Amino acid sequence: MTRTAALSPDGQKVRKDGPSAIGAGRPGFLWAVPAAVFFGLFALVPLIMVAVLSFASWDGLSDPEFAGLDNWRKLLDDPVMIKSLWLSVLLTVLGVAVQTPLSILLGVWAAGHQRNRAVLSAIYFVPMLLSVAAVSVLWRAVLDPNMGVPAQATWLFGDGNLFGKQATAIGVLVFVSTWQFTPLHTLIYQGAARAVPQVLYQAAQIDGAGTVRQFFHITLPQLRNAIITSMILMVVGGLTTFDTVLILTQGGPGSDTTISAYYMYQKAFKSFDYGGASAIALLLVLVSTIISLIVVRLSGYDKMRSTMEGL
Amino acid sequence: MKQRARFSRTVVVGGAALALVLSLSGCGGASDAAGDDTLRVLVYGDAANKVEKEIVATFNKTSEVKAVLDTIPGADYQAKLQTIINSKQAPDVFFNWGGGSIKPFVDAGLLLPLDPFIAENPDLKAKFLPSVFNSAVVDGTSYGVPMRGTQPVLLFSNGEVLKKAGVEPPKTWDDLLAAVKALKADGVTPIALGGGDRWPTLMWFEYLYDRIAGPELFQKALDGDRDAWASPDSRKALSRIRELVDAGAFGTNYDSVKFTDQGSPTLLATGRAGFELMGSWEYSTQQDAHPEFARSDLGYSAFPSVEGGKGDQANVVGNTNNFYSVLKKTKHPRAAAEFLKLMYSDRFVKAQLAIGNLPTTTNTEGFLDTAASPEFAKFQYDMVKAAPAFQLSWDQAYPQSAATAMYQALQQFFNGSMDEDAFIEAMQALPTS
Secondary structure, rough: OOOEEOOOOOOOEEEEOOOHHHOOOOOHHHHHHHHHHHHHHHHHHHHHHHHHOOOOEEEOOOOOOOOOOOHHHHHHHHHHHHHHHHHHHHHHHHHHHHHHHHHHHHHHHHOOOOOOHHHHHHHHHHHHHHHHHHHHHHHHOOOOOOOOHHHHHHHHOOOOOHHHHHHHHHHHHHOOOOOOOHHHHHHHHHHHOOOOHHHHHHHHHHHHOOOHHHHHHHHHOOOOOHHHHHHHHHHHHHHHHHHHHHHHOOOOOOOOOOHHHHHHHHHHHHHHOOOHHHHHHHHHHHHHHHHHHHHHHHHHHHHOOOOOOOO | OOOHHHHHHHHHHHHHHHHHHHHHHHHHHHHHHHHOOOEEEEEEOOOOOOHHHHHHHHHHHHHOEEEEEEEEEHHHHHHHHHOOOOOOOOOOOOOOOOOOHHHHHHHHOOOOOOOHHHOOOHHHHHOHHHHHHHHEEOOOOOEEEEEEOEEEEEEEEEEHHHHOOOOOOOEEEEHHHHHHHHHOOOOOOEEEEEOOHHHHHEEEEEEEEHHHOHHHHHHHHOOOOOOHHHHHHHHHHHHHHHHHHHHOOOOOOOOHHOOOOOOHHHHOOOOOOEEEEOOHHHHHHHHHOOOOHHHEEEEEEEOOOOOOOOOOOOOEEEEEEEEEEEEOOOOOHHHHHHHHHHHHHHHHHHHHHOOOOOOOOHHHHHHHHHHOHHHHHHHHHHHHHHOOEEOOOOOHHHHHHHHHHHHHHHHHHHOOOOOHHHHHHHOOOOOOO
C-alpha cells in the first residue's frame, strides 16, 4: 500500500501515481470505507476467530486449548454431520422447487395494474412482515395434533403426528418457510415483470401469440436475472435455515431434521463443544460459497448480460 | 450546492458509522455502571416464579442493594446460563440443579465457596436436610443453598377419567398394562406424553431401569462401565418399554406433543388422557393453568413395581433439589449472603408449599398442613424420606456434552425407529466425563 489516494473536493478519488483520467468520474475509494469497516469488523474478524476456534477445544468456560485436527476428524466421522449436510441440501432444493414457480406466477400476476390486485397483494405480503420466530410458534400451535387443526381435520392429517415423522416434519418445515418467504420472492418478480418493455407484448400480440406463449417466450426469458437473484437468496437462506427448525422440530424426531446450522447450534449451546461447532460453521461457509459460485457460473450471471439487449 | 450536499453526506455516513463502532465498544462499560447497586438473580422461568418474585420483593424492602429477578423460559435456561456465566452479563446468584450441573463452573473457578457464609451463619447449612444440602458440595466445599424444593417424578392421573374407565392408580406393572387397555377401550389416550420435549420420555426409561435393574446399573454406566448398557437387565427394561409403547399406551402422536407449551398437561386436565408421568412440578403447572382440575381431580401415585425387578419399589427418580449458587466475581457478597438466608425462612417455606413445591428445610414437616394440598405435600414428603435411592435425572447426571445424543437415542428407541442393539450402542457411545 505505497500508493496514496487523495480525496478531491467533490469526493472523487485522484491517483497520484497514475493517469488521473482513470479515477475521474468514478466514486472514490473513501465511499467504500464505512461498508468495508463494517464488513471487516462483523464478518471477517468473526470468521477468522471461528477458523482459529475450529482447531481448539473449548467449553466456553475455561481457556481454549489447541486440539489440532481433532474437531475436523471427529466431524468427518460423524454420521449425524453427513446426514445434516444432506438434509440442508434437501431442504434448500425443496424450498427452491416449491417457491420459485409459485413466486414467479404470483409476481407476474401482481405486476398487473388493476386496483383489486393491489389490495390483494398488499394482504398477501403480510407474512413477510412477521418475524420467523413468531411465524414458527404460530404454526407449531396450529399444527398441534390434539389442540390444533389436525384434531379437526383427521381425514387429512390422520393422527396429526406431523413432527414425529421425518417426511412430514420436513414437509412442515418446507411449508412454513414457503409461507413466510414466497412474498419476498414475489416482490422481486413483481418488480422485474413490471420492467419488461410493453412493446414486446404489443409486437407478440400483433404476431398472434396468446397469453401462455407470451409468458413463456417473453416474460420468463426477461425474468432471467430476477430468477437468479431470487435463487441465490433461496440457496443461501436455505443452507443457513435455523430458526424454523429450532422452534418447530428441535432437529427431531431423533436427528431426522437436524440440518447443519441447527447441528452447529446443538454442538455449541447444548453440548458446549465450541470447537466442533466452529468446524461445522466453517464447513457451512465453504459449502454455501461453492454452491453460490456454481449457481452464478451456470446461470451466466457473472457476465451481467442485460435482458435489454437488442432493444 | 451539489458538491456541498455530497460532501456532507460522506461526513454523516462516516460519522454515524464511527459513532456506532464507538458505542459498541463502550457498551460493556455502560452496563457495568448500571449493575453497581443491583444483585442480579437468574432463575428457570416457569409457574414457580411467583414465589421468587415475592422473595425478591421482600428482600428489597430492607436491603440497600436491590435484587433484580431474571427468568429464562425453561428449555433454554441451561444454554443461556452457560453462555453468559463467564461474561459481563453474568448474574450474581443463579438457579441450578447442584452436583453435576455446577461442576464445570466450579472447575473453571467461577463460583464463590459458601463456607465463609456458613461459618458466620451456621443456619445456612443447619436449616436444610443434610442429604439434600450435600448434593451441592463439590470436592468438600459448599457451592449452593437449596431453593424451591425436591422434585420426585410421580405418576399423575385424572381421577374422573380413571373412574369412568373403572381404573385404579396402578400398583404393579400388570396393573398399568390393564389400565392402558381399559382406558384405550374408553376412547382416551391412556398416558399423555410430551415427546417433542424428549425429557418427559426420559422419565419412563429412568423408572423402568430403576425398577428392573436397580439404581446400580445406571451408576455403573455413569462411572464409565459401558457393558452395563448391554446387560440382560438393561435389555429387559428396554423390552418392557417396547411392550408399553406397542400397547398404544401413549397413542401415536406423542412426538408432536410438548410439555413446555402446555400440550401434555392440557391433555390430562381436559380428560383426553388418563395418566402423565411427570416431576412434582406438574402440580404447580396444573394449579396455574387449570386450577379447578388441580383442586378436584388431579391424582398422583408412585411408579408401579415391576415383578422380579431388582430395584426397591420405594426408589424415586427426579431432581433431588434446586440450588442457588453465587458467582465469585459478584460485587455484593454481603447482599448475596443475606438473600440466601431467606431460603429457609418460615415465610418462604410456606410460600413454596402453597404452590405445590416441597422445600427440604428442617422445619418443612411442621408446615405441611399449610400446603396448597396438604395430602400432596405429605405424600411427597413421606415418599422422598422413605426412598432408599433417589436417582438424579440422567440428563443432569451425565455431562452436558452427552445430552443431545442421549435424547436422540431415547426418542428413536421409543418411537421404534431404532432397535435395542442400536440404542445400547448409542448409550455406550455417550461421553461420561
